[in-house]
Amino acid sequence: MFVRKILASLPCLMTLVSTLILAQENRVALVGGLLIDGSGEEPLRNSIVLINNDRIEAVGTIGRLAIPENYQLVSTEGMTVLPGLWDPHVHLLYNGHPDFGHWFNNYSDQFADITIPASARQFLMAGVTSVRDLAVNTDDIATVRSRIESGEIPGPTIYAAGSALVPTDAPQSRPHILPVRDVQTAIEETNKLIAAGMDIIKILGATPASQETVNAIVETAHAAGVRVTAHGREDEEIRIALRAGVDEIQHIGVSTPTYPADLLDMVEDRVANGVPLYWNPTIGMILNTDELAADPEWLDDPKNFVGLPPEMEMNIRQAIASAEFAVQPPAASDTIKRKLQSLSERGVIFTFGSDEGTFGHPASEATWRELETWVFELGMDPLLALKWATADSAAYMGVLDEVGTISPGKLADVIAVKGSPLRHFSTLREPAMVFKNGQRVK
Numbered sequence: 001m002f003v004r005k006i007l008a009s010l011p012c013l014m015t016l017v018s019t020l021i022l023a024q025e026n027r028v029a030l031v032g033g034l035l036i037d038g039s040g041e042e043p044l045r046n047s048i049v050l051i052n053n054d055r056i057e058a059v060g061t062i063g064r065l066a067i068p069e070n071y072q073l074v075s076t077e078g079m080t081v082l083p084g085l086w087d088p089h090v091h092l093l094y095n096g097h098p099d100f101g102h103w104f105n106n107y108s109d110q111f112a113d114i115t116i117p118a119s120a121r122q123f124l125m126a127g128v129t130s131v132r133d134l135a136v137n138t139d140d141i142a143t144v145r146s147r148i149e150s151g152e153i154p155g156p157t158i159y160a161a162g163s164a165l166v167p168t169d170a171p172q173s174r175p176h177i178l179p180v181r182d183v184q185t186a187i188e189e190t191n192k193l194i195a196a197g198m199d200i201i202k203i204l205g206a207t208p209a210s211q212e213t214v215n216a217i218v219e220t221a222h223a224a225g226v227r228v229t230a231h232g233r234e235d236e237e238i239r240i241a242l243r244a245g246v247d248e249i250q251h252i253g254v255s256t257p258t259y260p261a262d263l264l265d266m267v268e269d270r271v272a273n274g275v276p277l278y279w280n281p282t283i284g285m286i287l288n289t290d291e292l293a294a295d296p297e298w299l300d301d302p303k304n305f306v307g308l309p310p311e312m313e314m315n316i317r318q319a320i321a322s323a324e325f326a327v328q329p330p331a332a333s334d335t336i337k338r339k340l341q342s343l344s345e346r347g348v349i350f351t352f353g354s355d356e357g358t359f360g361h362p363a364s365e366a367t368w369r370e371l372e373t374w375v376f377e378l379g380m381d382p383l384l385a386l387k388w389a390t391a392d393s394a395a396y397m398g399v400l401d402e403v404g405t406i407s408p409g410k411l412a413d414v415i416a417v418k419g420s421p422l423r424h425f426s427t428l429r430e431p432a433m434v435f436k437n438g439q440r441v442k
């Protein structure tokens with residue numbers, strides 16, 4: 001009798017158990033929008049993207065892909081669905097204050113608790129689901145990264161260089177910059193960064209006298225299978241970096257109109273030897289200055305200050321209000337185009353990145369603005385620009401099989417924007433939806 005009673009109540013019990021499990025499950029069908037999957041393929045109209053927990057389960061179109069019963073339907077009609085954006089050149093510790101000295105003097109003890117988490121949150125709300133930070137206190141970024149990974153605070157997936165290595169015997173002046181005075185220190189500090197889980201090594205401020213130190217950093221990192229990226233606004237910095245065999249160079253400097261012939265020969269030789277040379281131009285900061293000067297109102301947007309305490313917000317606002325906008329010479333655009341062309345002709349591979357964090361480039365704005373600069377100032381195909389800031393960035397970081405396109409089996413880092421970025425790039429400015437690892441965060 002008792003056994004029969006249990007058996008009779010079993011289906012009911014099973015329903016209860018499966019309902020409880022389902023409540024924890026996350027199954028979402030994004031239905032109707034234009035899909036740009038990040039691969040560079042033509043967009044898909046009337047798309048369906050099925051998200052099952054943290055993964056993309058299936059991609060198809062209305063009428064062809066069946067939506068299982070237990071999926072929550074989310075309409076993306078009138079929207080474009082695309083992979084979460086990447087920004088592989090950011091500085092999370094800054095929040096747009098125009099005076100670096102002031103920022104470090106007053107807020108260095110708040111980077112881990114306040115400023116880095118604020119930038120991380122702003123990035124996520126802006127649809128940027130993966131970033132690479134190039135110069136930040138190693139302990140601070142490691143702390144914030146693990147808080148994000150555990151789900152304690154919101155933010156993108158973070159790849160980081162930790163503190164930038166500066167080949168100099170001057171004492172340490174700022175926490176995100178680590179002086180390396182000789183070859184021995186270079187080896188030790190590089191190994192420490194790698195042991196701390198940093199993903200890439202960043203070199204800043206190389207001088208001809210420091211060539212051996214730079215060589216030692218690169219050799220040590222490469223022996224551990226870690227790439228090295230070097231700051232390269234000046235020609236001499238670039239020569240040192242190329243001699244040492246760095247993987248990637250940062251920025252396009254505009255203080256000289258062209259790269260000298262010997263430097264371009266070095267680039268050509270390097271690529272001809274079969275060792276890829278990557279270059280991270282970060283041109284938006286230079287080419288958007290005139291617009292900032294003409295109409296700085298967007299800097300007042302409250303979303304640029306999300307996550308910051310009122311005192312810090314007021315401090316940034318006041319500093320911006322009294323800051324001088326350094327207007328770029330009209331030749332800057334031509335110089336950048338000329339230099340990009342000369343590098344491109346020699347087989348350099350460009351990596352995307354905005355140099356977020358500095359004045360005029362808050363986390364909530366920097367990424368789409370950089371991309372827009374490439375599309376509208378330099379005429380880059382919008383579809384390729386989006387591939388560059390998604391699949392190509394993931395490929396460069398070695399994780400394209402896990403993320404970077406909207407494809408079955410990959411982590412569901414997905415955003416939806418109103419309208420089409422193929423026609424109006426500013427549609428990327430404020431995504432209507434953001435999914436990080438399948439969880440809807442906006």
Ligand SMILES: [Zn+2]
Nearest residue numbers: 089091134355
């Ligand atoms: Zn930078």
